[in-house]
Amino acid sequence: MGEFELIQRYFTRPSPGAVLGVGDDCAILHTAPGMQLAISTDMLVAGRHFFPDVEPHALGHKALAVNLSDLAACGARPMAFTLALALPAADEGWLAPFAKGLWALADAHGCELIGGDTTRGPLNLCITVFGEVPGDIAGPTRTQALLRSGAKAGDDVYVSGTLGEAALGLQQHLGQLKLDAPAAAACRARLERPTPRVALGLALRGIASACADVSDGLLGDLGHILKRSGVGARLDTDAVLACCPWSAHPIDAPLLRQCVLSGGDDYELVFTAAPAQAAAVAAAAQASGTPVRRIGRIETQTGLRLVDAHGQLAVHTMQGFDHFASTSPQTAEALK
Amino acid sequence: MGEFELIQRYFTRPSPGAVLGVGDDCAILHTAPGMQLAISTDMLVAGRHFFPDVEPHALGHKALAVNLSDLAACGARPMAFTLALALPAADEGWLAPFAKGLWALADAHGCELIGGDTTRGPLNLCITVFGEVPGDIAGPTRTQALLRSGAKAGDDVYVSGTLGEAALGLQQHLGQLKLDAPAAAACRARLERPTPRVALGLALRGIASACADVSDGLLGDLGHILKRSGVGARLDTDAVLACCPWSAHPIDAPLLRQCVLSGGDDYELVFTAAPAQAAAVAAAAQASGTPVRRIGRIETQTGLRLVDAHGQLAVHTMQGFDHFASTSPQTAEALK
Numbered sequence: 001m002g003e004f005e006l007i008q009r010y011f012t013r014p015s016p017g018a019v020l021g022v023g024d025d026c027a028i029l030h031t032a033p034g035m036q037l038a039i040s041t042d043m044l045v046a047g048r049h050f051f052p053d054v055e056p057h058a059l060g061h062k063a064l065a066v067n068l069s070d071l072a073a074c075g076a077r078p079m080a081f082t083l084a085l086a087l088p089a090a091d092e093g094w095l096a097p098f099a100k101g102l103w104a105l106a107d108a109h110g111c112e113l114i115g116g117d118t119t120r121g122p123l124n125l126c127i128t129v130f131g132e133v134p135g136d137i138a139g140p141t142r143t144q145a146l147l148r149s150g151a152k153a154g155d156d157v158y159v160s161g162t163l164g165e166a167a168l169g170l171q172q173h174l175g176q177l178k179l180d181a182p183a184a185a186a187c188r189a190r191l192e193r194p195t196p197r198v199a200l201g202l203a204l205r206g207i208a209s210a211c212a213d214v215s216d217g218l219l220g221d222l223g224h225i226l227k228r229s230g231v232g233a234r235l236d237t238d239a240v241l242a243c244c245p246w247s248a249h250p251i252d253a254p255l256l257r258q259c260v261l262s263g264g265d266d267y268e269l270v271f272t273a274a275p276a277q278a279a280a281v282a283a284a285a286q287a288s289g290t291p292v293r294r295i296g297r298i299e300t301q302t303g304l305r306l307v308d309a310h311g312q313l314a315v316h317t318m319q320g321f322d323h324f325a326s327t328s329p330q331t332a333e334a335l336k
Numbered sequence: 337m338g339e340f341e342l343i344q345r346y347f348t349r350p351s352p353g354a355v356l357g358v359g360d361d362c363a364i365l366h367t368a369p370g371m372q373l374a375i376s377t378d379m380l381v382a383g384r385h386f387f388p389d390v391e392p393h394a395l396g397h398k399a400l401a402v403n404l405s406d407l408a409a410c411g412a413r414p415m416a417f418t419l420a421l422a423l424p425a426a427d428e429g430w431l432a433p434f435a436k437g438l439w440a441l442a443d444a445h446g447c448e449l450i451g452g453d454t455t456r457g458p459l460n461l462c463i464t465v466f467g468e469v470p471g472d473i474a475g476p477t478r479t480q481a482l483l484r485s486g487a488k489a490g491d492d493v494y495v496s497g498t499l500g501e502a503a504l505g506l507q508q509h510l511g512q513l514k515l516d517a518p519a520a521a522a523c524r525a526r527l528e529r530p531t532p533r534v535a536l537g538l539a540l541r542g543i544a545s546a547c548a549d550v551s552d553g554l555l556g557d558l559g560h561i562l563k564r565s566g567v568g569a570r571l572d573t574d575a576v577l578a579c580c581p582w583s584a585h586p587i588d589a590p591l592l593r594q595c596v597l598s599g600g601d602d603y604e605l606v607f608t609a610a611p612a613q614a615a616a617v618a619a620a621a622q623a624s625g626t627p628v629r630r631i632g633r634i635e636t637q638t639g640l641r642l643v644d645a646h647g648q649l650a651v652h653t654m655q656g657f658d659h660f661a662s663t664s665p666q667t668a669e670a671l672k
Contacts, residue, residue: 043462
């Protein structure tokens with residue numbers, strides 16, 4: 001099977017939402033008047049972001065999911081994506097389930113594949129995703145996208161869904177942890193098939209003051225919001241730990257804390273909203289079918305303070321995952 | 337140097353043309369009313385698209401150039417790009433010249449870096465590029481982008497600039513060929529620092545009936561136009577060979593022919609236009625400072641026919657480079 005046959009067989013479908021899709025030098029997108037295009041790109045490398053022997057259907061899902069999660073963080077509606085793929089070989093036994101996993105998630109979000117590139121090389125997947133968000137460059141805010149830069153002192157800090165499961169799943173996979181069967185299955189599913197919180201992101205437009213997705217760990221990603229907004233935060237450690245459904249399990253306490261606070265691959269949304277928006281946040285959570293929990297408050301004083309069960313303060317460095325920092329404590333490092 | 341410092345130091349600059357650039361979950365682009373977004377993505381793999389020891393400044397240039405070439409083929413004006421980068425290490429001695437080469441070409445085209453991703457892994461560069469092209473989905477043509485699908489029987493076939501130099505440069509580098517010093521330098525420059533024909537692509541809007549860039553070899557890329565347009569072509573082999581400035585050099589004839597007809601990495605434009613547009617084509621070439629040569633004619637009969645010096649017909653398979661075909665005769669295979 002050659003390159004063009006491969007593209008034709010697995011990666012070519014009608015894309016009625018685009019002016020022009022796969023098959024020309026460029027794809028062409030048209031954005032409706034009053035709309036802007038939100039764009040994000042993520043590269044996944046074998047042995048770093050996933051185990052080389054990961055089930056290809058799950059990998060197809062995850063490669064798109066981590067990109068959709070960025071659109072969710074901006075409150076953008078998914079429209080389209082491009083896929084660049086380096087493959088060691090054109091292996092149909094791998095490509096067929098990979099494409100199936102990719103299309104299943106793409107179809108669920110009405111996100112069309114409009115172009116890409118296929119080459120031979122060490123396994124590497126690079127997806128660029130496009131979403132629509134209202135905005136007017138002549139308007140006062142220029143865009144209605146949710147940004148990292150809008151958090152204000154006094155705002156509540158929220159996080160969606162659950163935290164730490166993907167990191168626990170990785171520890172289990174590495175044999176560092178022995179979870180019971182239901183916990184192991186749930187954590188592995190979260191590691192391999194994250195759920196991008198697209199509906200919640202859309203529902204939070206006009207309500208949240210700042211938003212980011214939790215890909216590198218809660219403290220690191222909240223840290224991005226604090227830095228871009230020029231503020232700090234105080235978090236209720238117990239409330240954060242309660243975001244992990246397995247926190248009552250017999251898991252080594254420092255490891256659990258590490259997974260929940262700094263574990264990566266959660267793909268939840270961490271966001272801020274003024275206290276007056278509390279009812280609107282609850283309504284957005286309900287409308288999107290996504291649990292949301294208040295975990296702290298934005299403060300004028302920069303930095304991140306953790307308040308534990310005894311009311312003590314632990315000042316945290318806010319370090320998330322860094323691909324080039326030798327001290328990164330995190331999931332992907334463990335994959336090496 | 338950590339991941340975020342690396343991005344800050346080498347890949348963060350103001351992007352006034354974008355609503356939002358590097359530093360948030362998504363970048364935000366606004367397209368003016370009546371304009372559409374042309375999008376292309378290309379992935380470059382070490383040992384496949386470039387020698388692992390290639391000068392990083394040249395690689396920074398080439399990674400963006402091959403993407404700008406796709407915009408040129410559509411007649412789109414470059415606006416912005418994202419860069420996803422897998423690096424074996426955060427080596428400043430490599431990153432600084434790489435970024436310099438990238439920015440020099442980006443600045444020359446007013447193309448802003450608006451986002452990206454950086455990870456550790458086998459060297460891999462994936463750029464997605466965005467350009468602006470007039471169009472109206474409610475209009476009769478939906479887009480004014482140059483497409484591969486518009487060639488009509490009777491149209492002239494043209495190619496810009498020179499052909500075969502990059503492939504000759506590769507053969508020289510591999511020791512398969514001994515060029516004299518000026519030829520070797522010119523061919524190596526073409527291999528390492530291709531010139532995307534952006535100005536010509538813009539000038540051909542409304543004039544060319546179909547267009548593609550020559551990345552996989554003339555016959556392969558013209559073949560894409562013929563297939564998408566449902567037509568065939570007759571090429572004047574002598575006119576094609578005259579596109580190589582070194583065709584009078586003592587180069588093995590079959591090798592020269594191979595490099596000119598099927599050599600990759602030319603990044604010229606192959607396009608078609610009605611005979612009535614001949615003067616307009618010449619004016620576009622002059623206005624954009626890009627030489628253009630007529631090399632053949634579109635015919636109703638499908639397939640590609642080469643007419644040689646003796647008037648004989650050679651029917652060609654139109655095979656361009658295929659990353660997964662074992663028979664690919666081409667440059668990148670030789671890089672393995």
